[in-house]
Each structure stands twice: as C-alpha cells, then as structure tokens.
Amino acid sequence: MKKIAIDQFSELVKVLAERGPLYAPVKGKEGVNFQAIKNPADVTLDFYNTVLSPKSVFFPQSEDMIRYRITHGATEAQPVPQESRPAVILGVRPCDVRSFEIMDRHFLGAGVIDPYWKSKRDNTTVIGFAFDVSAAADPADFYNTFGYGAADPEGSDVFMVRTDKALLLKSMTDRGKKLLDSLGFLQVAGAQDEKVFEETVKKGKAVRTRSAEINPQVIAKKLVSVFDNGEFWQKVTMACIACGACTYGCPTCYCFDISDEMLFKEGSRKRFWDACTFTDFTLEASGHNPRPRIFQRYRQKVCHKYSYHVDKYGCISCVGCGRCTRVCPVNIDIFSIVDEANKL
C-alpha cells in the first residue's frame, strides 16, 4: 500500500493529468461533477457524491461515431478513431464503482462488444474513494440494499481512503498496482496505515443507508406479475413530469439515441443519451407510440432495471446511489416504488 500527504495531493493530480486524460471531481456552480482535468488545482475531494454519475467518462452524453462530408455526388465518411491513451478516473464512490461492472455486462457481454465503451474502459484505471465513514449517508442513498458498504474497495483498481493528514492508496488489481508502482514519489505505507485502511473498510459496513430485502430473482418475477396493475403504476408515478433528469444522472442507465446531424455539407453520426421517460422514447415513425403514457414509461424504467436486466444479465441494474431521487424535480423515489411493488 502507498500513501501521500493531503497537502501533496495536487502533486499526484498534476502527474496523472500530465500523463494522459485524468477525470476527477471538480466543483462547479451546480455542485461537484467529474471533469477532464486541465488545471490540477480544480480537483476537489470535498464532496459527498457527484451530482451526475461518472458514467460519462466511458459513455459520454454525446459521441461522434462517423464523420462525413458530402461532395459532388459522393459522401466521404470516416469512422472516428477511438481513444487509446491510458486514462485515470479518480475519486469514484464505492457504489458507483459497482456500476461499471453492471454496464460491462451490457456493453461487453451481450454478444456484441461495444467498441466505444470498450476502448475507454480498457484504457482507464479506476481509483475508488471511500465515503467519509464517520458521516451519515445521504437520505436518498440505498446502496446497502445491494450489500455495498461505504468503503468497499471491490471493483476499484486502486482504492483511496482519506485520513486526517494523508490519502492511503491500495492497489486492488494488477492495473492498479502498475499505476501505483509507476508513481515513485508516493510513500510506502506502514503497518499502522494498513490498520487504518482495514478499519475504514469495516466502519464503512456500519454506515447505514436505507435498505430493503430485495432478491433479484424474486423482484424480477414480482414486477412482471404486477405489470398490469395500472392503478399501482399510475399512483406511484402521478407526480412524474417525464423529464430526463433521473436517467441522465444514473450511473447504470445506458439507453442512447442515434442521429445524423449536419451543417451545410459536413456532419456526423452521433450517439447520445436517451431517456425512457421522454415522450418520444419509443415513438415510431408511423406516429404510433406503444408507451404513450408517463406511467408506462416510468414502469419501463423500473422493470428494465429490476426485472428485465435480471433476466438478461443476472443482476439488477441499480447500485442505490440515490442520484435519481436527488435530481428528480418532484422527488420520485425508485427505492420506495420498488419496495412497495415488492410488498404487493
């Protein structure tokens, strides 16, 4: 295990940012969010969790796939080269780290490998970051439901714990070890530090979020059985205004739309985030929409995450980060809805 004094942290950031893309939490007007770091001084470690999820590092909100130019009678088209530089994402909370594995199942494990996700994922070292284990969890969080603790290092390449004066950095994978070994200026942590690290992980287990007994296989079946209970779905989604905030904030929502956008003779084929709650989500060219009503679209969201995803990929596609609830303009709370459905 390695460590670095807190007042030397900017040194670490500087080196990582010089080597290749570094994505880390930055404080903006809206709160803290992950950004590509240009100025090392921008990085902050003083935050609960980012407003939006870290998924944008691997799955940007908008991404050009093909660029083209229309000339006399012909179209020149070029696929956009994929990022191949090694990158680092630093400061990911434990529940969000788990979201990457869930997204992998879809983007890498569905029989078709998504080159856009893969190139970034393969080249990026994930530095996880324990929540402050002496503070209470946000009331919207419910990651305990999935068995995650506030300082679980699993899934990170390197896991980072903050103490009063230092940051402890423990490698969890070969990739993580390689990164730490390459940073010669880090100090070697002592036995005392190891103890603090282990204690933090343990204390993290005692930080309580909201939690419910949710067995993936059981809830998957349950939701199918209550699918036709329109009264229930309408009741729990009455307030929903059909925006995209919950989906765009969610680390495990992966729907995207594709469109050709052109200005004069040049354009690109892009893919960009879509949201199942949007009015035009499944609007067909004929004008028909199989899910014209808000409750049908929000039901799709819940059933996709807690039922269809279980059938297809063997796990629930939610990590209980609480973001959807926090960003929802009307406080729709997926946890309460699933819990209620479970008890029907």
Add this chain to the structure above:
Amino acid sequence: MTAFKKIEDHLRKEAKNLLEGGKVTLVLAYARGFDEKHPVPCVVKAAADADHLVFNEYCTYNMARYLTRYPVGTKIAVAVKGADSRAVVQLIQEGKVRRDDLVILGIPATGMKNQKTGEVIDAKTTASTINPVLYDVLLGDEIHGVKAGSPYDVLAEFEGMDKDARWAFWKKEFERCIRCYACRKACPMCYCDPCFMDASRPRWADKSPTDDGTLMYHLTRFYHLAGRCIDCGECSRACPVDIPLHLFHKKVAKECEAMFGQAAGMNIEDKPAMANFKGEDSDQMLG
C-alpha cells in the same frame, strides 16, 4: 401568517369535503415523499385519502402544472400559492382550463424553501405575489404588511451587464445544460404537445446536446414564455445543474409589462399579451 400546520389541516378538511360532496373528482396538492423535507405532488381521488395531504415550507411545486393533463370538464380542486394561482389564471386566459371546472384552494405563504439548499426562495421568484390572486377557498389568512419587493429586483446585477457580458453569461450557464428538459416539463405554461424540440419534421434543433441546439432550445423557450411566465421559479428549481433560467424569464416579463401594461396571470379578464392587439400597444419591438 397562518402556520403551515394549520394550512395543512384546512387542506385536508377541504379536500375531504369537496370529494365527499362530489364537487370535484380529484384534488391536486402535496403528500409526504421519502422524508418530510421532500414532499411530492399528489392527486387525491377518495375522501379517505385526504389525510395523506401535507403542507410545509418545502411544498414549492406549482400544482397548476398538472391541470392540463386532465380533459376539459374534469372537476378539479387545486392547491395554489401566490405565483401558482397566476398560472391558473393564465391557463384560463389561454383557454386551456375552464374556470367552472376548478375549485381553487388558495394558500397565502411566505418563507417557502428550496429543498436542495434550504434557502428561502420568496425574494428570488414569487416576491410580488404572496397572496393568491384568484381563489375559491383560502386555506390561511391573507398576508399583509410584509414588504414585498418588485419581482424584478433580482435582475439588478444582470441588467448592470453590457450586451457582451450578458451573452457571455448565458453561454457559460448553458455549457452546463444536459438537456434533460426538466425545465420545460416542470413549467405550468409549457403544455405544447409536441414541444418544438421533439418535432422531427422539420427538426428545429440538434437532438444531441450541441451548444447550438441548446441555445436554440432555451432562446425559443424563453420567447414562447413571453407574456406568459408567471414567475413561479419552478424551471430553475427543477434544473439538476442549477441554471438560473428564471432570470431570463423575469427580464422578458419585465419588458412585456412595460410594453403592454400587464403582467401574466394577474387578472382573469385580461387577454394574453401576445395574443391581443390594442391600439396603444408599444411598437418598440418592431423598431
């Protein structure tokens, strides 16, 4: 001012009576969310459920937003605070809802708080309308003697900027926009179906979140709200990245008021400023 708890009691009682007496089929108000500080908009259809209703300083939602969901002829009771009542009036002026279909439950309130920040929001948005401008039943006593500033006071800093600085200001703000469309969806006056942003033939703006498309979305929306925005501030509160949309809406509202002598949703007899023509109207916008 009547205590929130008392207003809550009155709200429950009124809702119960109206539903029991068959005067309305639904009541639009607030219920408890996942905790007390996070209430949710709710609809109550049975008198027995009226006890679920709540009212506290976090009940910021403008329930008028939900009125246009129901077919004309549905008898609805709607709980409204000052600015929210202006939305009801504006919707009546625009022919989207009928006065006779509504029982307006007015709530005079100051000290409403932003759920995210806990900050008191009166001065930012609803400064001039503490008391509902139209109601059938008041759920608390009218508030008098509170020094209400002009709704346009918060524009001082913005108006102090020159053209270039304003342009730079909005460009910077819109850089954060993720196009979640929560602003239009939270707005009681954004009822177009489909919204121009969802149209594909013609396509008015990039569907992907390009800067140009984002500018197109917001500028068009700002103008579609001219003379119609009733200053509830829901758009800004709904925004997950805190873009102060209400500033632009207020600026347009201020100019509209100066040009056409009326503020949106203040008087049920008015015609919407942009849908009306008067000989004495300002022609400033043409020059």
